[in-house]
Amino acid sequence: MEIQELTNILSQIQFKQELSIETYIIILCVSGLGAWFASYFKTKGQNFANKEDFEQLQKQLESNTTVVEEIKTELSQKNWISQQAWVKKQEAYEAIFDCLFHVKKYVAHEKDEYFEWEHYNFRFPELAYETTDEYTIRIWEHEKEEYLKKSQDPETKAQAEKLKVKYDESFAKLFHVIEVKAIYLDPRVTETITVLKQGLSKTDNEEDWDEHFFRISRQVNESVDKLRTISIEELKIKT
Numbered sequence: 001m002e003i004q005e006l007t008n009i010l011s012q013i014q015f016k017q018e019l020s021i022e023t024y025i026i027i028l029c030v031s032g033l034g035a036w037f038a039s040y041f042k043t044k045g046q047n048f049a050n051k052e053d054f055e056q057l058q059k060q061l062e063s064n065t066t067v068v069e070e071i072k073t074e075l076s077q078k079n080w081i082s083q084q085a086w087v088k089k090q091e092a093y094e095a096i097f098d099c100l101f102h103v104k105k106y107v108a109h110e111k112d113e114y115f116e117w118e119h120y121n122f123r124f125p126e127l128a129y130e131t132t133d134e135y136t137i138r139i140w141e142h143e144k145e146e147y148l149k150k151s152q153d154p155e156t157k158a159q160a161e162k163l164k165v166k167y168d169e170s171f172a173k174l175f176h177v178i179e180v181k182a183i184y185l186d187p188r189v190t191e192t193i194t195v196l197k198q199g200l201s202k203t204d205n206e207e208d209w210d211e212h213f214f215r216i217s218r219q220v221n222e223s224v225d226k227l228r229t230i231s232i233e234e235l236k237i238k239t
Helices: 003-010 019-120 133-152 153-178 187-201 209-236
Strands: none
Touching: 019 133, 019 153, 019 187, 019 209, 133 153, 153 187, 187 209
16 A cells, blocks of 8 residues: 555544544554555566466477477488488499490490401402402401401300300399389389390391491490489489
C-alpha cells in the first residue's frame, strides 16, 4: 500500500471518533507490511518467470543441440557411404578398362594380321599379278615366303593364342564385374559392353573382311571412349 493511499484512508476516518495512538500505529504497520508483501511477491513472481523462461530456453537449447548432433551424424554417415561407393566405382572402372585393354589389343592384332596377310598375298606390289618385272616379282615372293615362315612359327602361333585366351577371359571378367558391381555402375556401362560383345561376334555376309576389321576396330575405340566419358561423370573427375 502506498503512502498516498494511507493518507486517503486516514483522511476518511471521522475524527469525531476518538482513536487511540495504538490504533494509528497498527494502521501504519499493516499498511507498511502490505506494501512490502506486494513488492516481495512481485519480485518473486518476476524471478519465477525468469527462472521458468531460463529452464525453457535451456531445454530448447538442449533439444537444438541434439538435433544438430543428429544432423551431423547423419551427414557423416552419408559422407562415409558416398566415399565407400566412390571407391567401389573406381575399382569397378579400373577392372573394366583393364579388360578393355586386352580386348582392344586382340582386335588390333587380328586386324594387323589380316591386312598383313592380304598385303603379301594380294597387294604387294600393286597389281602384282600383272607385273612382268622379274626383280619385283622375286622380292615379292621372297617377302611372302618370310611372312609364311613367321606366321607358321610356333612362337608366333603361341602369342596369337595367348592374345585370344586373354580376350575371352577379359570379356568373361567384364560381364562378371558389371554383374557384381551393378549397384555402383551406370546402366549405360552394361549396355555399352553388351553391344560391343555382340558387335565383335557379328559376321555379315554382305560385309567383306576389310569392312569387318575396320568396323570392329572402330567399335572398340568408340566403346572405350564412351565408357571413359561415363566413368569421368560417375567419379566426378575434372579433366
